[in-house]
Amino acid sequence: MNTLQLIRQVIVHPIDFFYDIQNPKRISWLQGVLLILLLFVAKMLSLIVTGYAFETRQPYEISWVYEFMWIIVPWGAYCVSNWAVSTILEGEGKFKEIFVGSAFALAPYILFIVPVTLLTNILSLDEQSIILFLSNLLLVWCGWLLLVKIKVLHDFELGKMVGIALLTVIGMVIMLFVLILMYGLINQFCSFILDLIKEVRFRY
């Protein structure tokens, strides 16, 4: 099955889609990476085609590295956190399924954010609510797909699914905290080593 057909399926029959991708032959790691790259492209495109009145940032304030990090870091953290939490709590999903599945769950955003943003060129600020509604709708759609993904992939009940979703978010926060902590510690450690080298060099 090619990627386009998978995207079509996740939009039209999401529940079937998540059942189907449990067959390891149907998906590949590359598809997950491709979808995330597409998400990045869609995001950048939507920033470019935004109408003047709706621009919130000046062009020089936008950095593609920054935008990319804002996509890749939360998504990566989500995958790892969701996999870890659900594995501990008897989920059936494999990491590959979570990786690719969560990337496909963002398909509505990838597909529709550019058309929705194009609307900003023909709407005025008075009609801003339309844009807000549509873009929020996209986010809700993606969020719902992620929930469906958790439920189907791990074969959870509804209550457990909600619990896992919450735990995933908490897990992401903890991961972030540990990362910052590690960063601080490694930073200290590195500067300690550097100071040591400096001391030795001063002495001889």
Next chain:
Amino acid sequence: MRIKHRLTGLILAAVFASGLFVPGVSHAAVPYEGYQWNRHDSDVHSINGYIYQYSMDGYDLESGPFKEPQDLFVAPDGTIFVADTGNNRIVHLSMEMKVLGVIGDAEGKGALSEPKGVFVHPNGTIYVADTKNQRIVLFSPSGKYEKEHTVPHSPLLGKNFTYSPSKLTVDKREVMMVVSEGNTQGLLQIDKNGQFKGFFGANHIGFSWKRLLVNTIATDDQKAQLAVQRPLEFSSVTQDEEGSLYTTTLATETNQIKRLSPVGVDTLNPGRAKRYGDRYDVAGPFELSSFVSISVSPEGFISALDLNTSKVFEYDKLGNLLFVYGGLGDQSGLFKTPADIAGLPDGSMAVLDKGRNRIDVFRTTPFADLVHKASTLYVDGRYEEAESMWKEVLKYNANYDMAYHAIGKSLYKGERYGEAMRYFKLAETKGDYSTAFKEYRKAYMREHFAWFAGGLILLILVLRYAVPLLLRFLRRVVTARMTAGASKAESTWGKGESP
């Protein structure tokens, strides 16, 4: 022929050159640089609106030099009153800076002690805030003592009230609006009989989550130890021709300048928190501006004096920054401790420098005159008349954002929405851009109605007939290929499995 051409060229050049160097005007460099705050929170170079012209320190006057003067008032007839605080007197000067009289230096009931404010009513009565004596003294137009109003009494004032009148203005009903130093409840309204009539236009304490949290958690003992939050104090007050009161407030980042309506509501900053003065949130050595004086011209231009930077900020009637001049320093045109500002009848501005005991007079530049003229029309809503002037302003200074905005508004009013959008974009006013765009869209739709209607019909036809046809066709192709592929796959699978 050619020689003749060259000759006329030379003559022309000479004429132009002589025009550039007008004799009799000194050409010392201006010690400060004009600038504007743009919408990206950066200070952009602009042309100076006011240039230092001359000073007046009183040494040439028969009344002698000033000593820490603190207030300057230009009477309706153009004469100047200086509250010469350190010399305990008021000096009355003519427009040509000749002494017309000295008030309050004689012994008797009219003797003043460190007067910090002076005001002259249109009927000629001179009101002096006699700060050290805690009273307001009225003098006749000739400078004779008339009467005094001592400490007002009212239960509203509270027990700890100390009266220290510093600045005052008197409205048409002869009700005095007095700034009392250290008082945070607003301006004191005192009627012509000396009766206290209530506070006016007090600053309010805004809502703060922190305070709510502290108040809910803290015990009474702890609360007693906290610093009491008081409303902010007014530092000066002035009145425009229409009788609106303008005040400056200390110790706040926003809305330091207010225009109070007769019921005490701020009409200059309706529902907004505007930063006046320099943008210390962006960059600056201080935390806050501290405006100590304000003056409003007959056309409604507001000049406010900031003590921290010693700069004067001029705003239009709507609160848009027009010019900045002055600064801290020793050169002429800079100040040591500026105390008050007042507009002279010819449009120039007089700044009273307490630290240097002198009055510095600044004249407007041609650029400022142009901006003032354009702005007056603009503020009155006569955008079309102002348009050509704003275009002239842009020739002088292409970074003058207000000009783009004003031209945009004029074009909008003239229903030239496309051009208006371009100017609003240059002025970076998204709201107005969007409004103009909406009108542009409407006009565009009307003009190309046939195309839109035709397109809509075509779209419906395509969606109703062409797309389903195409889909049906595609599906047939895909199923055909899939069955072919499946049988092929089956056959290969069969081959692979069979031994």
